Amino acid sequence: MIVLDIISWALIVSGAFFSIVGGIGIIRFPEFFSRLHGGGITDTMGAALILLGLMFQSPNSLVAIKLVMILFFLLVTSPSSCHALSNSALAQGHWPELDTTRKSKNK
């Protein structure tokens, strides 16, 4: 049990670290396309690590299976909606400001 607790602590603390780092990123980054990076880190890395950490504490297998299903749905939906967001941002004429190789469409 002590081993499981240590594994959970490690996973949850690193997950908390990644989600807070992503949260700071979504505030601090200068424009939309780099903010996607911060959002992506919290949605996949932070969520997966925290859910894995909770999985080691689950009292029975049904709870663990439900957590696996939640993780699966999160990993499927959140990156695909990030993709759709960036796709429609590009379609509406936004272009990464940090990209120096191509000229911005809207400027």
Place this chain on the structure above:
Amino acid sequence: MMFIVAAISILITMCLALIRAMLGPTVFDRVLALNMFGTKTVLLICAICFLTDRTDFLDLALLYSLMNFIGMVALLRFSHYTSFGEEVS
């Protein structure tokens, strides 16, 4: 104790996402923050379930992870086409 740490860190991230949703210069920044907020809510509900030791309510987190996607698709579709009705073949 570890669940409290998880819940507090998730809540801090939620606060940051909420700030971005309020500032957000473009529509897409706001939707990105909303998506992040939804994911964090799923995690928060999981953490609360473990914290209060009522793990049979994880269905709620499962439901939110599905419903978040529907809201996102609706918001994206509206920002893209400005209406629902047209035919997509």
Place this chain on the structure above:
Amino acid sequence: MNSFPIIRIVSKLLIPYILLFALYVQFHGDFGPGGGFQAGVILASALILYGLVFGLPAAQSVAPPWLIEKLIALGVLVYAGTGVATMALGSNFLDYDALEHHFLTDVTWGSQTLHVLPSGQHLGIFLVEVGVGITVTSVMLMIFYCFAGRNQSSE
């Protein structure tokens, strides 16, 4: 949504799970959180997701509006019909104890007892929740059809 192939594929992947989850909420509502209203809303939102991604005509070919109109009334009919059935069996309106029956309720299979068909109060709650679920699903879908169809014709 024609320019989002990933969204289309992910929706195709998710819609069966949402429908399955709605059925789980509907029939597991006696044992955990959930029930007819929530299940109806989840079922309707699966079909609404289909309509959002693949267009209104596709959704209307899955759940045609004439059928939805009939189902709005059918749900209330199932609910009230349960009450009338209990009255016909000689009890009060919506008193499910009259629905007690002894057909395949407890089947002993090996060492464990299985509850095959619900009986009494359980059967009554089951029927009533099914009625609520049907009405809520069809009303939500019908509201969505009305809004979407209105936009289509006004452009």
Place this chain on the structure above:
Amino acid sequence: MIYIDIIILTLLAVTAVTVARIRDLWAAVMFTGIYSFIGASWMLLLDAPDVAFTEAAVGAGISTVLMLGTLALTNKAEKPSTSVPVVPFLVVLGTGAALVYGTLDMPHFGDPEAPVHQHPNPSFVERSQPDMHGLPNVVTAVLASYRGYDTLGETAVIFTAGIGVLIILRRDKRTAPDEHSSDEVVT
């Protein structure tokens, strides 16, 4: 634990003020989605998973879709008001002060002697187990069996709402050509 409550309530208040203050209605719809997320977490903390379930099912998906559908029929931005609303502000302030004064008499949170826990007889919880042949969810038992008439009424309300939306918004195929022809005559 108490810190989680405080943070969630603060987030709720901030989101509500934002919804009221923001002019872009599209963003307001988005913030109601956020409000629903926080509201469901709060309901779960209050040990009301059935309410949280309803909030989750309705708030994030369907209500966003329906509000966006309404926005598609109207303008995207709220009309800015020019006058400073002094009298409504005083009325709201007075009502809020009276409500805060009223909370002083309320029983403590979770008090077993509170009227909420005494008035619908607590024996429902005890009676439900033998009555329902072992159905564990007391909320479903109360809603569908002990309060069956109420739930029938609620279903009838949803039915009536559906009929009302149908009457107001539906365009029948049989009447649609007539409208177009009359429009052509007018123009």
